[in-house]
Amino acid sequence: MASGLLILALAMLSAIVIPRTFAVVPGRIQLVLEMLSEYVLGQLESAFGSKAQAKRFFPMLFTLLLFLVVANQLTAVPLIGQITLGEKSLFRLTTSDLNETFALALLMVGVSHVLAFKISPLGHIGNFIRIKPLLSARSVGQLASAMLGFALGLLDIVGELAKVLSLSFRIFGNIFAGEVMVVVIASISAYTYYIVPIPFIFLSLFSGFVQAFVFFMLSLQFIAATVRSQQEPESEGHSRKEDAEQYNPTISLNVATVPVTEMEGVRRH
Amino acid sequence: MESEGLKIIAAGLCMGLGAIGPALGEGFIGAKAMEAIGRNPSQADAIMPRMIVAMAITESTGIYALVISLIILFVV
Numbered sequence: 001m002a003s004g005l006l007i008l009a010l011a012m013l014s015a016i017v018i019p020r021t022f023a024v025v026p027g028r029i030q031l032v033l034e035m036l037s038e039y040v041l042g043q044l045e046s047a048f049g050s051k052a053q054a055k056r057f058f059p060m061l062f063t064l065l066l067f068l069v070v071a072n073q074l075t076a077v078p079l080i081g082q083i084t085l086g087e088k089s090l091f092r093l094t095t096s097d098l099n100e101t102f103a104l105a106l107l108m109v110g111v112s113h114v115l116a117f118k119i120s121p122l123g124h125i126g127n128f129i130r131i132k133p134l135l136s137a138r139s140v141g142q143l144a145s146a147m148l149g150f151a152l153g154l155l156d157i158v159g160e161l162a163k164v165l166s167l168s169f170r171i172f173g174n175i176f177a178g179e180v181m182v183v184v185i186a187s188i189s190a191y192t193y194y195i196v197p198i199p200f201i202f203l204s205l206f207s208g209f210v211q212a213f214v215f216f217m218l219s220l221q222f223i224a225a226t227v228r229s230q231q232e233p234e235s236e237g238h239s240r241k242e243d244a245e246q247y248n249p250t251i252s253l254n255v256a257t258v259p260v261t262e263m264e265g266v267r268r269h
Numbered sequence: 270m271e272s273e274g275l276k277i278i279a280a281g282l283c284m285g286l287g288a289i290g291p292a293l294g295e296g297f298i299g300a301k302a303m304e305a306i307g308r309n310p311s312q313a314d315a316i317m318p319r320m321i322v323a324m325a326i327t328e329s330t331g332i333y334a335l336v337i338s339l340i341i342l343f344v345v
Contacts (some may be wrong), residue, residue: 036296043318166329213324217318 003091004100011063037062043217047224057223060111064104065216066102068221069097072175073206075201093213096176098168108219109160116226123230128153128160167218174211178204280338287334294327325336 022030039064044054071094074080080091094100116124126132128152135144182204185197302320306313 067326162331166332169336170325170332171328173335177335211325212316214322217322218325221322 001070003074004094005096006091007067007074010070011066040065040216044220049173049224049228053227057220061216061220062225064108064219065212068095068104068171068215069209070214070223073205075248077235093175093179095171096179098172101172102164104167104215105164105219108167109164110221112219112226113160115146115242116225116230119227119230124226127229128157135248163222165267167222174207175204178207211232276341280341283334283338283341287337288331289333291328293326296325298327 018029018033021027026034037058041054041058044058044061045051048054048057074091074093081089083090113124130146130149133149134143137143137146178200182197182200185200188195298320302316307317
């Protein structure tokens with residue numbers, strides 16, 4: 001529990017101290033931070049499809065990634081597990097507690113739904129309770145497919161709950177299993193107490209990085225998918241208009257270029 | 270047999286059988302990703318994160334097995 005507060009304190013401290021060292025010619029810390037943030041921004045851009053959206057969600061998701069990366073590596077700090085309060089380790093890994101990961105997963109999936117609901121309330125509810133095709137069905141076949149769609153929409157609600165569960169259990173299971181594995185290996189016998197657990201500690205550190213990245217990627221995908229599913233109709237119509245305006249020039253270009261490439265292909269073969 | 274012993278056997282079976290599927294799946298994903306990188310090494314940076322995410326999703330059934338066996342051991 002205290003480890004979460006410790007990480008928050010570290011984050012605030014570094015947020016105050018590190019920007020003072022920023023300069024036009026980047027130092028070491030600045031270089032790493034710039035690389036990381038540029039990479040994350042690129043990921044966000046490819047997921048959301050627009051730079052403005054990516055910049056809008058960047059603070060939240062980048063904070064999530066940094067928090068998880070630091071939180072999963074806290075066991076790498078020597079002797080920090082020995083600090084106890086009433087026989088309980090004060091600085092145990094936050095992500096090896098289901099409460100913390102469940103809260104994070106709930107927050108991320110909740111954010112995705114709130115945003116989609118804010119963009120178009122009826123459209124978002126209509127994704128799950130699909131009444132519209134039921135009402136507009138004209139024949140028996142249409143009615144049957146509409147009823148199937150309605151049932152699938154209800155199943156999607158369960159799917160949303162499963163998202164929260166799988167997201168939270170995935171990171172919890174990995175980190176917790178890493179901890180348990182090290183303890184089990186160390187307690188098999190006196191011979192395996194000292195050097196043998198080292199590869200397993202490395203493995204759990206590595207899986208800490210990977211799981212932080214995976215949690216970030218999956219919550220990004222969830223948010224991007226729900227936000228885009230509500231925005232798509234408007235932007236698609238818009239782009240179709242633009243396409244229609246530019247349609248003729250491109251097709252004439254295609255007609256002009258296709259025979260040349262075909263002839264080249266024939267020659268090469 | 271005592272219920273305590275049954276619990277331990279059930280948890281072990283649950284974890285062991287539940288680990289088969291994700292292990293096969295992750296193996297397939299890893300093999301295919303290696304194939305793709307071998308075919309087009311310049312795309313390695315684009316393939317790696319996707320491979321890791323796909324692996325994490327495949328892994329989730331194994332995690333469910335872990336959760337169930339933890340529940341059998343400590344809750345039920």
